[in-house]
Structure formats: structure tokens, C-alpha cells
Amino acid sequence: KNLNPVYNAGYKLHLRDSAAQHQKETLSFAVFDYDKLTSPDPMGVVELNLRDFMDGQVLDKWFEMKPCQGCSKPKGDLHLKLSLLERHAVLASSGGSIPLGNGVVGFCMGWELPHGGQIDLDTSIAAFDAKGNLLMDESIYYGNLRNRNSSIVHSGDEQQGLTDLGYGDDERISVNLAALPYNVTSLFLIGT
Structure with missing residues (x-):
């Protein structure tokens, strides 16, 4: 049976170093079925390389669930919408001006x-x-x-x-x- 659940959850993850230092790292989304009467059942995992969405573009697509610990037969797909905003400090003095782009x-x-x-x-x-x-x-x-x-x-x-x-x-x-x-x-x- 397919309940087709929708979770509109938003998360902010703060990377303390520059984004370039995280290009080889993986972001994992583990999905569980939470029941009130039993322990959570793992449903699968989606793993993304951070380099896949480091160009400032929004990554908006469906991902196939992969096996994870406790779940050898994952079910379903996970829709993710991700973007990476890199934060840069700019030093400005009183009365100064800073030219900016279109971001x-x-x-x-x-x-x-x-x-x-x-x-x-x-x-x-x-x-x-x-x-x-x-x-x-x-x-x-x-x-x-x-x-x-x-x-x-x-x-x-x-x-x-x-x-x-x-x-x-x-x-x-x-x-x-x-x-x-x-x-x-x-x-x-x-x-x-």
C-alpha cells in the first residue's frame, strides 16, 4: 500500500569551513517509518556528494532510496530540493561602498x-x-x-x-x- 506521504521540512546545515573544502564529502538522508507503537523502521537512504550542488544552482529532483543498515530492500523515492549558499564576510568602512553581483x-x-x-x-x-x-x-x-x-x-x-x-x-x-x-x-x- 502506498500512502504517498509528504514532508515539507526545511533544514539549514552550517559548514564552518569554505564550501570548497567539503567537495569530497557526502550528505546522507536516512528515511525512517515512525510508528507510535513500535520502533522506527529504516526505509532507505539517499546519499549526495556536496560537489553536485556547489555551483549555486538549486538541485530539485527525485532520488531512489538505497539500502542502509537495517534495510536491505529500500522502498520508494525521496524528493529533495537543495541549494548551497556560501557565506563570505565583507569588511566595510563607514562611508565606503562595495560593488555586488546579482546573488x-x-x-x-x-x-x-x-x-x-x-x-x-x-x-x-x-x-x-x-x-x-x-x-x-x-x-x-x-x-x-x-x-x-x-x-x-x-x-x-x-x-x-x-x-x-x-x-x-x-x-x-x-x-x-x-x-x-x-x-x-x-x-x-x-x-x-
Whole structure:
């Protein structure tokens, strides 16, 4: 019998080294049938080489289940949608500019005070057109978490610095440069 289950689970895996150092590594997805009354039954495994999706493209396809420990006759296929986003730190000075391509960039700010103190820092992005006019519909801050077409998205206001979004980030802004509205010609990152 085929129940055709659907699991819409998302996961983020953080590789501490550069992606190039992981090209020979394998990512394994073990699939189990969980029952409330019995122990989990292994159904198979899908193994992927990280190099297969390191070019920035989205890998979106069905994979045949392979045998694994406890499962000599795997059943079914597993649909996976994977992408690898490599994170690079960029050092910028006040008043400086950094040319960017058409990918997705993130602006992250993390803070911790010694001895458990708390402080509210905020990240914002001000968007401007070619004439230097502020575009309020395209600018974001803690009170406006996304612009009109969601090409700029803020993670939300962290008022005490206690949330960890990964890598010690407390607030994060993601910008899809390729999807920015045509009239946005510059972005100013603001930390207060």
C-alpha cells in the first residue's frame, strides 16, 4: 500500500569551513517509518556528494532510496530540493561602498554583553533611487520587515540580543539583488 506521504521540512546545515573544502564529502538522508507503537523502521537512504550542488544552482529532483543498515530492500523515492549558499564576510568602512553581483546577500548583526547585560541594537536598510530620493516602500527596519516585492527581508526585531539566528547573528537582513525593483539603485545599511 502506498500512502504517498509528504514532508515539507526545511533544514539549514552550517559548514564552518569554505564550501570548497567539503567537495569530497557526502550528505546522507536516512528515511525512517515512525510508528507510535513500535520502533522506527529504516526505509532507505539517499546519499549526495556536496560537489553536485556547489555551483549555486538549486538541485530539485527525485532520488531512489538505497539500502542502509537495517534495510536491505529500500522502498520508494525521496524528493529533495537543495541549494548551497556560501557565506563570505565583507569588511566595510563607514562611508565606503562595495560593488555586488546579482546573488543574495545578507547583512547580519550579533551582539552580546558581558555578565548577561542586555541592549537593543537594530539593523535597517534605506533604499534610494538614482536621484538620491529615499524610497520608503523599499526600505526596511524593525517596523517594516519586508519591502513591496519581498526582495529585502528583515528577520525581526531582537530587543535583547538573546536570539541566535546562527553564527551568533541576532538580526539578519537578506537582499535578493536580482529581484530588487528597477528604481532601487543604492542601499544603505544602518546599524543603530
